[in-house]
Amino acid sequence: MSINSSLVNQKSTSQGGFEKASAILGRTHRELIVSKQQLGKASRMHVVKMNREQRTQELCFASRPFVLCGLPVRALPAGQLMYEKRNGQFVLQITGHPKFGVPFGQDRIVPIFLATLAVQQKSPVIRFGSAGETLEVFGMHKGGTEYRRLVAAFERIFGATIFFGTDQLRGTVRMVQQSRFNFLREAQLWYNKRPEQPVLSDQFENVIVLSNEFYQEITAHPIPTDLDAVRTLGSSPAVLDLFMWLAYRCFSARSEESVPIFGALGLAAQLGNVQYARPRKFRERLKSWLEVIRAMWPECPARIDKAGNYLVIRPATALAEKGA
16 A cells, blocks of 8 residues: 655644644745734724824824934944935934934834923923833833843934925025934943843932933924834834825925925935835835825825836824814
8 A cells, every 4th residue: 555755755844744723824825824913903903093093192293304204114234334314404313322323213213202201291301110111002012022122222212313404595595504423422221131121229219311412303393103103013124104294294295295206305215115126115114104194094195106217295184182
């Protein structure tokens, strides 16, 4: 009696010689596999949508330079310490510290955290009980890996020098406004190496002193955004950039606007996205990012035009007025 060799060679992944259903689906219908992370993210997106509908959104605040021009989504190549993005008349340049490099990825959570505390505490000297509080506020895990990543983010933020400027014409006169500053002037961060990161005693209070320039920028132009949306998109920095950019641009729009997707003044030049060699690839990503945003903000009016060259936006607000 012969036995089919493919059955003999088939690798069993469970006792009794039966293959797990997840393995079969993974081999034959990968589109049906949903990870715990995907389910968790979908659940958080639903919370954002429900809070908006019920007008119970919790606010956090972002600073204007990093809404208009996103930080890098990924780490820059080794040795590259200069990063630049432009948005019309605005230009953002970041010079990283030689030891720590340029802030990137989830590091963008730290300026949001700092801006939020500065607005809430109405002071450039902000205090909080534990550095792990940042993880809790933004719904991040409190494990050692996430905490080490957070400490590294604070180091990159602390070491970075920011240049933010505008160049605009008023009639026949050109006006240039420029500011070069650091995020922070001083930082005293204490942390407990235990995974649960308990709040330490008062003598270990964390204190951060924002630079005068950064604090003035925050207080002059605080940009409110949805805290649960930031929590949900924190691990997807490109989508988070687009969400905050759209929330700001749609709120400030007075009529329908067409924003070029490519070119020196295009959307791709403003966001902190990874550069794609082919425009078609970026359009595909942009379309998928918009789908994620609409799952949380169904009324988002942004759409890509038929030719695929412009993002069309209209006046709208991502923050529902409470009690309206």
